[in-house]
Amino acid sequence: MLEKFVNPIIEQRADPWAYKHTDGYYYFTASVPEYDRIELRRALAIQELAAAEPVTVWRKYAAGLMSSNIWAPEIHYIDGKWYIYFAAARTTETNNGLFDHRMFVLENDSENPLEGEWVEKGQLRTNWESFSLDATQFEHNGVHYLVWAQKDPAIYGNSNLYIAPLDNPWTIRGQQVMISKPEYDWETIGFHVNEGAAVIKKNGKIFISYSASATDYNYAMGLLTASADSDLLDPSSWSKSPKPVFTTSEATGQYGPGHNSFTVSRDGSEDILIYHARNYKEITGDPLYDPNRHMRAQRLGWNEDGTPNFGVPVADGE
Template sequence: MDHTVGTGIADTSGVQPLILQRADPWVYRHSDGWYYFTASVPEYDRIEVRRARTIAGLASAEPAVVWRRHPSGPMSANIWAPEIHHIDGKWYIYFAAARTTETNDGLFDHRMYVLENASANPLEGEWVEKGQIRTMWETFSLDATTFEHRGTRYLVWAQKDPAIAGNSNLYIAPMANPWTLAAPGVMLTKPEYEWERIGFYVNEGPAVLKRNGRVFVTYSASATDHHYCMGLLEAPEDADLTDPSVWTKSPVPVLATDEARGLYGPGHNSFTVAEDGGDLLVFHARTYKEIVGDPLYDPNRHTFVRKLAWDADGRPVFG
């Protein structure tokens, strides 16, 4: 059965997909006026980047393949969740990749890696491998995102702590440069609520938004079927973001399956701004509940875009 749907129109109600079969979507609006888009492709074998002058234009923009997996060893399988950032005049792509051996297909043996491009247009020029982001442990790690706050650049990512039960927790650390941590990470959250522990104990896919005197971090939880959902952390903007005590965690998911709208397993979001400057939530979801086989290999996680509202207290309203 063909479940692919969509109109190619930027439906910012988040009901119709913008781009089909693109999970873990990342949209970045650069100072050059272009929107840049990258995401996990169903084959998990390459990184694509496309750009357009409008959000709607991303749907029909021609993707450029900027990097392909290695034939074996590190970075050879399961290329997940790329993000594109512009830092100090250069482009960077953060992504997770597994390493394969003769006896291991690399699933859940991911590490985080960085590519760099000095071209003005990241669809052109050379992407240079800057290597693996080294963290506190040599364990399953993925979903790196980066942001600058008050003169310091930070990395937020998901990783398996060998001493903590479960698949991944979220960590934050300052950075020495775009591919190197300046200090060990500290844990922001681990799966503790029931809705974070369905199928797998998972906190992953962080995205950062700074608004209204606060730093917000969304993240995704549970297995990648219809149980997948989004949680929210927040901290005051003037706090030490590497102090776990300053962060507050929502006890309930902020975005979850909405059967009335036909959206299942929403998560792994990013944030961008509309042409008029309003905040947008970008996320993936499926349009059906029943999945045949492993959800990781169901290709129909589509990219959706939704206007982000704000409540009277200055907190985001997701749906």
Template sequence: MAVLVGLAACLAGPAPAAQAAVPASPGVTYTNPIAEKRADPHIFKHTDGYYYFTATVPEYDRIVLRRATTIQGLSTAPETTIWTKHASGVMGAHIWAPEIHFIDGKWYVYFAAGATNDIWAIRMYVLEGTGANPLTASWTEKGQIKTQWESFSLDATTFVVNGVRYLSWAQRDPSVNNNTDVYLAKMANPWTITGTPVMLSRPTYSWETVGYKVNEGPAVIQHGGKVFLTYSASATDSNYCLGMLTASASADLLNTANWSKSSTPVFTSNASTSQYGPGHNSFTVSEDGKSDILVYHDRSYKDITGDPLNDPNRRTRVQKLYWKADGTPDFGIPVADGVTPQRLSSYNFADRFIRHWEYRARIEANVSPLADSQFRTVTGLAGSGTVSLESTNFPGYYLRHKNFEVWLEKNDGSATFASDASFYKRAGLADSAGVSYESYNYAGRYVRHYDYLLVVQTPSTATDRADATFYAQ
């Protein structure tokens, strides 16, 4: 019987073109910034369908919360002050870096604070909230998180791996001539660590020691059996950046030998997109739960007058976090203000994405750098209901056809360029869940790949239509 089935298959002719599954993580876009003058942002998606957002305010005097059913909605959501600094004594100055978590049926906010008689006596504190909505909850102070030393400590975050709850934070070792290292400990309850803390990272690389020797602001994301811990390094100006530690989720996380540290930063300032000092991040998920979202602050300019801590213009931003084929995160670059970019994968070559390579557009797998395969969908340069695809790492450069080949070129302002760089966004020719791009000035011609290069042609076969269909990711 198997032989007959095989013979029938051969007689039926060649198999149809391979088809990619609809992406598990479809495209999602947001418009940045999410919040002006809000640093050290933390966005938490709760089971009640709301996102909860807190951040450092430039006055350093209170803890604020917003909530919305969408990440974008946080930008216009009303803000509630849930706690204000003490008039005297501890918790009376430098209210920094709040995070909100929901643990065992109650809300907890972790934050750092100085004292009125010593504003640099920064320590970590916890608030506990009772009530379904933390904006209206009853909040009580659970006091200081005690660690191995009574020294400068801040940026507490908590996470669970394999049922065990941990606290990670930044603290100054009194015996070492630097600012802060990153530590980890298990928790006995949401405001108490247990056991001996371990140091996970100390600033030793050149990019961790510009201005100050700093590792701070730990944040954790888990993926594919791995634990990734990001942290911020160097001074809080344009040198601020993200580093990353990696461990297996099945390893003993309190054994520093089980963590590996990236020798280079994973997220840095980018002059082409006018984003400077990206850092103090957190992670959340998209509204459909299918995309990981990087949350961070930065500034829109490089040069700061005076102490960066006195500059109020760090703003909260978000963008999609992508994953490499080996299961590690790809942060890309801090994208330009405005709508965030997407990637476009091939319908019939699922691992290949539209990218530019030496300004020629093609499809390719394992794109590096990531930004070569990220494009902003913007209002078409030719108008008339069209769209244009703008490069992420070369703002002002667009995909355009030239002699029916697709290239990435800088907008020269001409009517010809505008026409060549404008497309009608159509439902995918091979799958309506995808997208196809019809040329504005050559009706019936679509962007497609041919020998992995992008061209503009009139599709006539099933293969043509498959080659002209893409998925937003």
């Protein structure tokens, strides 16, 4: 049965992540406008997340690591425990930490992640120290993989996408592999950015959506594709769509759609796209500090060739 949504579902929640657990609940987290904490909420339906009481499970530090710009948390359930991946920056006397992020991990062994204790597992370290964020993980053929965005000082631009296997939820194994960098015109407007990866497996393929360009109306989503039986650590296994797959729609009044996650309908029969967008084009000041990227949801379609069809971001109220 196709679920219907009235968008926006949750206002002022950017980088939205929704996960449907085996207990029937949708667990939701996102960046808050203050960038100072991590919230969780849950509900038995996506539309009901709007009325669900948010629980603050972690707050930023006053100084040092994890003291500024808490961005893009994601909640995952791995081997019987809950994990939150997030990015945080370090503040100094001369810098508010902007674009100095690193990735961190929290763990909770409670049945309900809105309860119990969230334990800091520390920084999720990559092969080198640089701006890194937007960690996500997925399992394939018994192996857990991490995908994230990071700046390579040797490559022009702000962030590329990397993949590596995980030894445990907070430790990568071996060498990270770059699978995408900003190269098309639509990926390099304002910033040269590939970020916000999300993974969906279907039809014998693994798809990684990601977001590109500045976080204003130019923000758009791209797609990487690999065969499910390919070597996911071989960059040649991944093909990139030359055109964006989800973009601003003047017709529906939706601007800068992106930083998505994937979930399923209550009965599991439909794939659901969760994303943020604004309902106006012009922004005063830095788009990062405009709070009105709202969480939205709509059905994810599938083309005859087995690839996802993102469609057009639907208008508010639909």
